[in-house]
Amino acid sequence: AWREEPEALEVELASGSTALAEEVRTGLVKTPKRLSSRFFYDAEGSRIFQEIMHTPEYYLTRSEYEILETHKTELLQLFVADQRPFDLVELGAGDGLKTKILLGFFSEQQVDFAYAPVDISSDALDGLVADIQRQWPDLRLKPRHDDYFNSLHQLSAESDARRIVLFLGSNIGNFTPEEALDFYRQLHDQLLPGDLVLTGFDLQKHPAVIHAAYNDRQGLTRAFNLNLLRRINRELDANFDLSSFDHYEVYNPETGEARSYLVSQKSQTVTIRALEMTVPFQYGEIIHTEISRKFTRSQIEQLATKTGFSVSGWFTDCKGYFADVVFVR
Numbered sequence: 001a002w003r004e005e006p007e008a009l010e011v012e013l014a015s016g017s018t019a020l021a022e023e024v025r026t027g028l029v030k031t032p033k034r035l036s037s038r039f040f041y042d043a044e045g046s047r048i049f050q051e052i053m054h055t056p057e058y059y060l061t062r063s064e065y066e067i068l069e070t071h072k073t074e075l076l077q078l079f080v081a082d083q084r085p086f087d088l089v090e091l092g093a094g095d096g097l098k099t100k101i102l103l104g105f106f107s108e109q110q111v112d113f114a115y116a117p118v119d120i121s122s123d124a125l126d127g128l129v130a131d132i133q134r135q136w137p138d139l140r141l142k143p144r145h146d147d148y149f150n151s152l153h154q155l156s157a158e159s160d161a162r163r164i165v166l167f168l169g170s171n172i173g174n175f176t177p178e179e180a181l182d183f184y185r186q187l188h189d190q191l192l193p194g195d196l197v198l199t200g201f202d203l204q205k206h207p208a209v210i211h212a213a214y215n216d217r218q219g220l221t222r223a224f225n226l227n228l229l230r231r232i233n234r235e236l237d238a239n240f241d242l243s244s245f246d247h248y249e250v251y252n253p254e255t256g257e258a259r260s261y262l263v264s265q266k267s268q269t270v271t272i273r274a275l276e277m278t279v280p281f282q283y284g285e286i287i288h289t290e291i292s293r294k295f296t297r298s299q300i301e302q303l304a305t306k307t308g309f310s311v312s313g314w315f316t317d318c319k320g321y322f323a324d325v326v327f328v329r
């Protein structure tokens with residue numbers, strides 16, 4: 001019946017659940033089953049991810065922090081090279097911990113800029129904004145609770161400041177190669193000549209280092225992955241038994257892809273009442289939940305040139321684990 005009555009379905013669901021409902025409805029009938037990592041970040045998922053960033057295995061955050069701290073002067077030189085004020089537009093800002101290195105330094109240097117964090121989660125955005133106002137009351141803020149590309153479009157209509165887009169933390173790694181190309185093509189459409197994009201890329205390295213980053217000993221990555229099922233239980237009135245699913249991760253050094261799975265540890269049937277749907281699982285059957293792609297330098301350079309950008313800055317940590325790369329439009 002729900003197929004004929006989409007409005008009725010939307011009313012029944014907790015607010016914000018419709019995108020998740022659509023993902024579950026379509027993803028769990030695929031072979032293999034899949035759910036997008038976009039849905040990891042409810043309040044609990046965001047909290048677990050904060051903890052993952054502090055585990056000894058998850059090197060990504062520390063590497064990028066080191067890069068920004070070590071190279072903030074050179075980055076600033078690139079950002080102000082054309083003498084214009086700039087809008088620092090951060091896509092998917094999160095808690096802004098790494099960005100604060102730049103915000104603090106730029107404020108101290110009395111740089112003429114505004115910070116425009118963009119996030120589709122208003123909770124995350126409000127927290128970040130309050131936090132920044134407390135720390136730097138004079139900093140100009142232009143928060144956008146919106147879709148990435150809409151926000152860029154709006155910002156360009158409002159002022160003629162140079163736009164510098166930040167996409168940090170290897171969030172780009174969650175895209176398939178086609179999605180990544182599409183992402184930079186859309187940025188290219190929304191930006192003007194001279195605008196910059198600073199992206200954090202996780203680089204290919206010893207496979208064991210990468211594998212460990214997604215299999216921390218405390219089991220936080222496992223909890224993070226399983227939390228997706230807990231979210232579906234809560235928001236879509238489902239009955240996933242979390243103790244009968246396991247976390248499994250593979251890193252394939254030939255493709256540079258780390259992939260996360262949830263594995264059914266027995267033959268079972270799950271009911272998702274808000275979707276009037278039952279989902280059978282065989283013993284050992286998987287749900288694919290995340291791709292975290294690792295890049296080579298030449299892949300990154302190709303990504304830039306194929307989408308109309310050129311590489312104007314390349315910064316890595318001392319181990320060469322991670323790169324923050326500046327593309328110029």
Ligand code: AVJ
Binds near residue numbers: 171213214224
């Ligand atoms: C926030 C998408 C960069 O892929 O490394 C952490 C998320 N997944 N542990 C990543 C994540 C498992 C993370 N990103």
